[in-house]
Amino acid sequence: MNPLLSVRGLGISIGPANPVDSVSFDVNASEMLGIVGESGSGKSLTLRALLQLLPPHARTTGTATWQGRDLLAMPADDIRRVRGREVAVIYQEPMTALDPVLTIGLQITESLNVHLGLRGAAARVRAVQLLDRVGIPDAKRRLDNYPHEFSGGMRQRAMIAIALAAEPKLLLADEPTTALDVTIQDQILKLLLQLKEDLHMSVILVTHDLGIVAGTCDRVAVMYAGRIMESGPVYSVFRAPAHAYTLGLMRSVPNPAHARQLLSGISGTPPEPSHMPPGCRFAPRCGFATPQCSEAPPPLRECGPAHQTACIHADRIRQSVRVTA
Ligand SMILES: Nc1ncnc2c1ncn2[C@@H]1O[C@H](COP(=O)(O)OP(=O)(O)OP(=O)(O)O)[C@@H](O)[C@H]1O
Ligand code: SF4
Ligand SMILES: [Mg+2]
Structure with a gap:
């Protein structure tokens, strides 16, 4: 079955900066896709690009195929008809x-x-x-x-x-619960899941919270510095992460069973979009990096059923998960 939405090689440039680069993902009918990553990784820009809601000076490359048409190349009148009717958006702060x-x-x-x-x-x-x-x-x-x-x-x-x-076919939800306290957050996520089931709607849920992805999504795409680092079924990515960034995010989530254990999160800060490192963009912060990592941007490759990674040392990452498990 064809995906409902198929994004291929999405790139966004704003002046000299390239905050989103070569992003590809599919959304299937009636599924919830999580896009997860730190602040500034390009999650919101990716969603905005799909509905041509980027600032006027932004430029996009690539395609986003929806019902046989490219959302990125649609004339203004046509994309206005898609917005709200076929693809709807909700944001973090409803008051705005x-x-x-x-x-x-x-x-x-x-x-x-x-x-x-x-x-x-x-x-x-x-x-x-x-x-x-x-x-x-x-x-x-x-x-x-x-x-x-x-x-x-x-x-x-x-x-x-x-x-x-x-009754849109796809809902873009950009951190819809971040501004809410935890119990309300949980209620809103349950509501979204229920609506997705009842209305046979697909959802792209953008969040920086891996726990939310684990509890709600079917598949996940992990973004870092404007690129997708790893993607796949939620159970597969969380059980056998194949990218050092995903592993770092997972180790940043407090585990109530080990409340006194120090969090071994990710040190350092993400790069500025105008100064992206060559090769793997995570390399300056990666404890697994070798000189080879900085030679060329690692492309996404299969590392399991429907599971892809852009880490050239995926085997070492998985080995380390097994050793510390
Ligand atoms: N209008 C803009 N002009 C220039 N740069 C921008 C603009 N909007 C976003 N950016 C930059 O692009 C990068 C990605 O921004 P984006 O808002 O997509 O991040 P995000 O992953 O949604 O982060 P957050 O979790 O904080 O919402 C950031 O470095 C941001 O500073
Ligand atoms: S490709 Fe290299 S630098 Fe990038 S995440 Fe993998 S090990 Fe780290
Ligand atoms: Mg955002």
Whole structure:
């Protein structure tokens, strides 16, 4: 079966900087793909590029095939029709995406009007259904509230309701729970999983939290300094990581069973997009690096069923996981 979305060789340049380089991934129907990586690794730019929401001076290369067409090359009118209707987005901070001077109900009915042509009572009935669907109690009354009358978790639910108005096939969720406290985070993630199942929707979930990926996603792509370092089924990547960066991220996650154990995370900081190291971009921070790592950018290669790594010393990484397990 063809993937729903197929991104090949996506590159983004903003002036002299190349914050995203040669990024390729697929999203299959009804699956949740996690894109994980440190701050600045290019996760948000990647999502924005798919809907042509980059700053005007940014340039893209590569393709993003959606329903037989390239999203990156679509004329403005066409991409506007895809946005919201076929592919919807939710962001980390719903307050910046919601309009503070319009009621939640108006913002949902506006979306229903634009994407589905629904108006008046029909739009209001559907808006109540949507708010109800995302778990907002007393939805009919809540429709007339303004965003500031909602808690952070409820605002994110309202954002999801707006995003779902046109029943998109793909939801781009950019750190949708980062601004929320842990229990609310968990509720929103459960809601996303449930909606994905019920609506047969695919989701790209961007996060810097490996635990969230492990708990929700089917597949994961690990990004570092604008490139995909490793990708594959979640169970395979977490059981047998094949890239030193993935291993570093995994060792940065506190393990409650070893609360007193020191975290052996990743030292140093990611490179600036205008000064990317040659070869493997992780090399300056990598404890496994050899001179060969800096010779040429390692391409992604198969290292297991549907599992790919861009580390030339994947065997040594896996060996070290076995030794310390
Ligand atoms: N409009 C812009 N102009 C120039 N550089 C930009 C712009 N937007 C982002 N960048 C740079 O591109 C890189 C990737 O940014 P991006 O926002 O995609 O990172 P991210 O992985 O989403 O990080 P975070 O986890 O902090 O959200 C960063 O180094 C950032 O400084
Ligand atoms: S290719 Fe080399 S530098 Fe890059 S992650 Fe693997 S071992 Fe480290
Ligand atoms: Mg981001």
